[in-house]
Amino acid sequence: MFTGIVQATVEVVHIEKKKDFQSHALRFTEALLEGLSLGASVAHNGCCLTATKVEGDLVWFDLMQATLNLTNLGTLAEGDKINVERAAKFGDEIGGHSMSGHIMCTAQVSEVIDTENNRQVWIDLPKHITKYVFDKGYIGIDGISLTVGEVREHRFCVNLIPETMLRTNMGWRKVGDKVNIEVDPQTQAVVDTVERVLAARG
Missing domain, CATH: 2.40.30.20 (Elongation Factor Tu (Ef-tu); domain 3)
Incomplete structure (x- = not known):
C-alpha cells in the first residue's frame, strides 16, 4: 500500500530492453535506501514495482510488457526523473489517501x-x-x-x-x-x- 506522498524524484540511470521485457536502475537517496531489501515494493510514478537488485545507490526493477503498455514507464529514457515512494508501514502517518500502486x-x-x-x-x-x-x-x-x-x-x-x-x-x-x-x-x-x-x- 502507498499513501500518494511522493518521497523524492530520482534519476533513471540505466535501462535494459529485452523482448517484451525491460529492467531499469534508479539512483536512490540515502533515505530511500534505508531498510530496503530485495523484494521490496516501490512506487514508480505510482506504479508498484519490486526491487530485484541493489548495487550501491542503484536499485534495479523489472517491468513486464503489460506494465510497459499500461503506464508511462515504457516511455522513460536514461536521465529522466520519476516520482518514488516506498511502501507504507503500519503506524506511518497517512498524509494522502490509500493507494494500491495498480495503474488504471x-x-x-x-x-x-x-x-x-x-x-x-x-x-x-x-x-x-x-x-x-x-x-x-x-x-x-x-x-x-x-x-x-x-x-x-x-x-x-x-x-x-x-x-x-x-x-x-x-x-x-x-x-x-x-x-x-x-x-x-x-x-x-x-x-x-x-x-x-x-x-x-x-
Whole structure:
C-alpha cells in the first residue's frame, strides 16, 4: 500500500530492453535506501514495482510488457526523473489517501495554467474512467495523492501548491505529457457496486 506522498524524484540511470521485457536502475537517496531489501515494493510514478537488485545507490526493477503498455514507464529514457515512494508501514502517518500502486490507465495533460503561487493542470481522461472522478474527490497522478478541483465531461483539473511542484514531477509536466492514473479505490468500489445493483434490478 502507498499513501500518494511522493518521497523524492530520482534519476533513471540505466535501462535494459529485452523482448517484451525491460529492467531499469534508479539512483536512490540515502533515505530511500534505508531498510530496503530485495523484494521490496516501490512506487514508480505510482506504479508498484519490486526491487530485484541493489548495487550501491542503484536499485534495479523489472517491468513486464503489460506494465510497459499500461503506464508511462515504457516511455522513460536514461536521465529522466520519476516520482518514488516506498511502501507504507503500519503506524506511518497517512498524509494522502490509500493507494494500491495498480495503474488504471494513462491520461494526457491538455492544459497548464501557471499563476504566481499556483499551477492548475487539466487532464483528459479515457471515457470509461471518468465515472470514478468527482469534484473534491481523491485521485493518484503519477503516484501523487491529489484532490480533484473540477470535472468537465471527460477532463478534470488539479491545483498544485509550490511544495508539490518542488517535490514531484508535476512541476515540469507540460501539455501532451502522459501521466499514470489511479482512481480512489473506495470511490471505484462504490461506483461499481451501484452499477451492479442497478443492472441486477433490470
